[in-house]
Amino acid sequence: MNLVVNGVEHDLDVDPRTTLLDALREHLGLTGAKKGCDHGQCGACTVLLDGRRVNSCLILAIAQQDTPITTIEGVDHPVQREFAAHDGFQCGYCTPGQICSAVGMLDEVSRGWPSAVSRDGADPLSDAEIRERMSGNLCRCGAYANMVPAIREAAAQ
Amino acid sequence: MKTFTYRTATDVSGGLEPGAAFLAGGTNLVDLMKLGVATPDALVDVTRLGLDEVTELPEGGLRIGAGVRNSDLAAHPLVRRDYPVLSQALLAGASGQLRNMATTGGNLLQRTRCRYFMDAAKPCNKHAPGSGCPAREGDHRNLAILGASEHCVATHPSDMAVALVALDAVVNTSERSIPLRELHRLPGDDPARDTVLRHGELITSVDVPPLGLPSAYRKVRDRASYAFAVASVAAAARVADGRVIDVRLAFGAVAHKPWRALIAEEALRGKPATKESFLAAADAELAAAEPLRDNAFKLPLIRNVVAAVLEGLTS
Numbered sequence A: 001m002n003l004v005v006n007g008v009e010h011d012l013d014v015d016p017r018t019t020l021l022d023a024l025r026e027h028l029g030l031t032g033a034k035k036g037c038d039h040g041q042c043g044a045c046t047v048l049l050d051g052r053r054v055n056s057c058l059i060l061a062i063a064q065q066d067t068p069i070t071t072i073e074g075v076d077h078p079v080q081r082e083f084a085a086h087d088g089f090q091c092g093y094c095t096p097g098q099i100c101s102a103v104g105m106l107d108e109v110s111r112g113w114p115s116a117v118s119r120d121g122a123d124p125l126s127d128a129e130i131r132e133r134m135s136g137n138l139c140r141c142g143a144y145a146n147m148v149p150a151i152r153e154a155a156a157q
Numbered sequence B: 001m002k003t004f005t006y007r008t009a010t011d012v013s014g015g016l017e018p019g020a021a022f023l024a025g026g027t028n029l030v031d032l033m034k035l036g037v038a039t040p041d042a043l044v045d046v047t048r049l050g051l052d053e054v055t056e057l058p059e060g061g062l063r064i065g066a067g068v069r070n071s072d073l074a075a076h077p078l079v080r081r082d083y084p085v086l087s088q089a090l091l092a093g094a095s096g097q098l099r100n101m102a103t104t105g106g107n108l109l110q111r112t113r114c115r116y117f118m119d120a121a122k123p124c125n126k127h128a129p130g131s132g133c134p135a136r137e138g139d140h141r142n143l144a145i146l147g148a149s150e151h152c153v154a155t156h157p158s159d160m161a162v163a164l165v166a167l168d169a170v171v172n173t174s175e176r177s178i179p180l181r182e183l184h185r186l187p188g189d190d191p192a193r194d195t196v197l198r199h200g201e202l203i204t205s206v207d208v209p210p211l212g213l214p215s216a217y218r219k220v221r222d223r224a225s226y227a228f229a230v231a232s233v234a235a236a237a238r239v240a241d242g243r244v245i246d247v248r249l250a251f252g253a254v255a256h257k258p259w260r261a262l263i264a265e266e267a268l269r270g271k272p273a274t275k276e277s278f279l280a281a282a283d284a285e286l287a288a289a290e291p292l293r294d295n296a297f298k299l300p301l302i303r304n305v306v307a308a309v310l311e312g313l314t315s
Ligand SMILES: Cc1cc2nc3c(=O)[nH]c(=O)nc-3n(C[C@H](O)[C@H](O)[C@H](O)COP(=O)(O)OP(=O)(O)OC[C@H]3O[C@@H](n4cnc5c(N)ncnc54)[C@H](O)[C@@H]3O)c2cc1C
Pocket: A039, A040, A041, B021, B022, B023, B024, B025, B026, B027, B028, B029, B030, B031, B046, B066, B067, B092, B093, B094, B095, B098, B101, B102, B103, B104, B105, B106, B107, B108, B109, B110, B157, B158, B159, B160, B201, B202, B203, B204, B226, B227, B228, B229
């Protein structure tokens, strides 16, 4: 099968059962995306599929053969610098997923997408808004308190 | 996971060989395949069929393609303007990442989150017909209070479907059109079948007729976000001269199907738009409830949410 990851085309010979997460980690050596739960419940495996954030653990690689995929290894975004500046992590396990998710989320905000907090989507990005929009990413270390200002700062750039 | 073949569907005529399944966003099916609960021999990917558009129907209302992603539907300007209940229900479901993959068709056909169903090693009449229903005596805190049977007390977990059933949506398939209210079954003595669809019947779109009423969705869950409903209410209502002249109500997480509350609607029409009427209407609907040991709390919960949502819509 053919996967386009971070702008590079790869020809892989893998079983159809392979999830996108396993293809990235086990076959392409891109170990940034993490396997937390493997069931869509934690967000550690978040990558960008055609620019949209998704859980790579619930996606079959074979179904995404011509879709551009961006992993944390291919991200260059203010969110990364702000996470570092604000200590938006402790162990770092959830961090690649948090950052990919935040990048996708800020794009959703810029397109005016609503959330369960702001129904018109036009509110400035309040902390409540960031928490709701980032609820698909859990952090076992509970480093949320520093992630929220990191994302707020990145959003302002 | 059991091995399978993969192919993309090339037209919308449906049809599947025995053992094959349609794959949309995969957020439920792939999960159940990993758990060994779903064991298809073949996957037919329906995400490349161009069923990903929302269009206006000539007679008013919207046609939502089966492949429209939940996030795109929630953000659609016409959905937000005319059907806030639908946008709110979608935004209350799952997470940003999951909504980006989840489709309209897949969301309707997602399977129960009953923990025994999701554990292939456990008995369960839904995944192993005839093996029994451990939930009835076991963990059923989040299972059904309405329309269950001795064979299964599962709930349908979708938020979107609750809004759509309140909106009188119609499901178009490769074979026919079915009112959404009739798509999902009650479990009866055949809980393995969630819906009336035949094997290989492809959902192509969902039609939502014009509403013309203010509407809202309210969901109660164990944490503030990224959790399935413990109880939810979709409502639309209009009041004139202090009386309810039109109302739609549906309950989520209470039954094997999104529960249209027709008895409550009937009880409300023409009544004063007061909290007393709202509570009485909820009671009328819930009179048939048969709660289990650990889920009777859903009765006051639904009752209070009905009153809160209707007060919000009519005040
Ligand atoms: C952690 C987690 C939390 C969640 N929280 C919520 C929540 O709070 N609220 C909520 O409502 N949902 C929630 N979900 C469920 C999610 O909404 C569903 O998994 C999703 O909507 C399914 O859509 P899909 O396109 O991914 O379906 P798939 O997984 O691809 O398919 C699901 C089923 O539908 C069938 N199917 C798909 N498309 C068609 C078609 N066009 N015609 C016929 N059959 C078809 C498939 O064969 C399969 O049986 C959650 C899921 C997870 C993993």
